[in-house]
Amino acid sequence: MGNAATGVLRGAGLHPWEAEADAQGIFGLVAAAILAPSPHNTQPWRFSTGPDWLLVYADDARVMPTVDPYRRERTIALGAAIENAVVAAPAKGLVPTVTLLPEGPESALMARIEVRPAHVELTPLAEAIPNRRTNRGPYRPDAVAPELLAELGDAGDITASVRWVVEAGARQALGELLVDAAQAVADDDAMSRDGYSWFRPTEAAIDAHRDGLTLDGQGLAAPVRAAAKLVPSLASRSMADAAWVKQTKNVHTKTAAAYGVVLVDDPAARADQLAGGRLAQRVHLTATTMDLALHHMNQITERIDRDRAAGRPSGIAERLAQILGADAGRALCVFRVGWPSRPGKASPRRAAHQVVAHEA
Ligand SMILES: Cc1cc2nc3c(=O)[nH]c(=O)nc-3n(C[C@H](O)[C@H](O)[C@H](O)COP(=O)(O)O)c2cc1C
Structure with missing residues (x-):
């Protein structure tokens, strides 16, 4: 699916990895959040956005009932998506304030992220978001210090x-x-x-x-x-x-x-x-x-x-x-x-616009 000569990722499901860098504002936070890892790549999330806020919801249609009976892994994935949004925020010119579980632990609403504008600041962690891969290949024998x-x-x-x-x-x-x-x-x-x-x-x-x-x-x-x-x-x-x-x-x-x-x-x-x-x-x-x-x-x-x-x-x-x-x-x-002996490959994602609903 990848094209080694040009580095361009083929297949519509891989486009979100390249779209993230250009996505701005609140939509940019969603574009970063959807690049998070999730169990079996279930992508158990949906979002709604307003002018200066983002709501992150669990999508319980996208779970594995016997592999994850208590939705523990589903929720870990939502934590990862929230972290991607927070890490990406400075690169999108935003300062985030995160409230986890604003309606309590039983609600599907996992987080409310309020933002205010700031100068754009690129950070190494934000730049790592579209380059992160799950690497299931062999690792070299060298220790990690x-x-x-x-x-x-x-x-x-x-x-x-x-x-x-x-x-x-x-x-x-x-x-x-x-x-x-x-x-x-x-x-x-x-x-x-x-x-x-x-x-x-x-x-x-x-x-x-x-x-x-x-x-x-x-x-x-x-x-x-x-x-x-x-x-x-x-x-x-x-x-x-x-x-x-x-x-x-x-x-x-x-x-x-x-x-x-x-x-x-x-x-x-x-x-x-x-x-x-x-x-x-x-x-x-x-x-x-x-x-x-x-x-x-x-x-x-x-x-x-x-x-x-x-x-x-x-x-x-x-x-x-x-x-x-x-x-x-x-x-x-x-x-x-x-230490990897070969690079990990990108996995597909639904695009940001497929998982976001806008609210006034
Ligand atoms: C909570 C959680 C549990 C996961 N468990 C496994 C696992 O047991 N084995 C595995 O190979 N990958 C596991 N993964 C990795 C996902 O399969 C991977 O994130 C997904 O396929 C998307 O690929 P990517 O991380 O390269 O974007 C897990 C990821 C998360 C967030």
């Missing part, structure tokens, strides 16, 4: 933190848990179906939906990617699941230089989910400015939520507690970082 991890995890004024898992033994234990959790998701028929319904195997499906997971986004080497597009095997759910578990085992966990675990006081609380999502996105944008790769990996927390929803004890939760100690109860989401 502790000073870089400290800089990466700087939460600023966000009430969440990052616990880094770097030591070899802990990293291996977390890696094995990620592989086992991936297998458990694949073996769970409802979760497997839920996830696969967001897989877009062809360019026609990508253009029609402008969301979901694509082959281009899987971090495969170019020849493997080309072969996968020709052979319809990933169009079968069981083959896609098997490929994901295999990649988790042989690539994702084998080459993770470090894992980051976003910690909050209460992972079940909407306000903490939004704060944790904002921090995860800040980390991802900072990583982008450093040319570091990042990949969200949430099968552990998905299985813990699934076990809880089914009312059964969770062996996965017990193993996470062995690795993280008391922090396990505060774990909101997990990602890996490292």
